[in-house]
Amino acid sequence: xxxxxxxxxxxxxxxxxxxxxxxxxxxxxxxxxxxxxxxxxxxxxxxxxxxxxxxxxxxxxxxxxxxxxxxxxxxxxxxxxxxxxxxxxxxxxxxxxxxxxxxxxxxxxxxxxxxxxxxxxxxxx
Numbered sequence: 001x002x003x004x005x006x007x008x009x010x011x012x013x014x015x016x017x018x019x020x021x022x023x024x025x026x027x028x029x030x031x032x033x034x035x036x037x038x039x040x041x042x043x044x045x046x047x048x049x050x051x052x053x054x055x056x057x058x059x060x061x062x063x064x065x066x067x068x069x070x071x072x073x074x075x076x077x078x079x080x081x082x083x084x085x086x087x088x089x090x091x092x093x094x095x096x097x098x099x100x101x102x103x104x105x106x107x108x109x110x111x112x113x114x115x116x117x118x119x120x121x122x123x124x125x
Contacts, residue, residue, distance in 0.1 A: 002021070004019065006046075021039075023038070023039055027058075027060045030060050030061075030062050031062065032062050033059065033060065033062045033065055034059070034060060035057045035058065035059050035060070036058065036059075036060045037055050037056070037057050038056050038057060038058050039055065039056050040053065040054070040055040040056075041053070041054045041055070
């Protein structure tokens with residue numbers, strides 16, 4: 001704890017004083033993500049009564065929670081992809097939506113060496 005007296009901060013009264021502090025360290029390990037007070041500055045009077053308080057807090061993250069959340073979202077995404085693919089395949093195999101595939105016989109077209117596919121959708125009538 002750093003303690004500065006009023007004499008050090010206010011003498012002489014015509015001079016503005018400031019204090020600059022550099023704080024270095026590691027955040028504490030936490031069981032769950034929470035806000036923690038990083039620094040607290042209190043002004044106290046001659047009787048040790050608190051006159052004013054300034055504190056700075058920051059969120060300290062439990063990295064285990066972060067990793068679990070990422071894994072859960074990846075699993076959700078894989079489930080969504082599987083459901084979407086299943087739905088897409090079921091729509092493609094639905095009798096009203098299935099395209100008719102006709103292969104033209106390459107022997108009937110001697111100038112052509114490869115097979116051609118043509119897709120025809122059923123008429124709406």
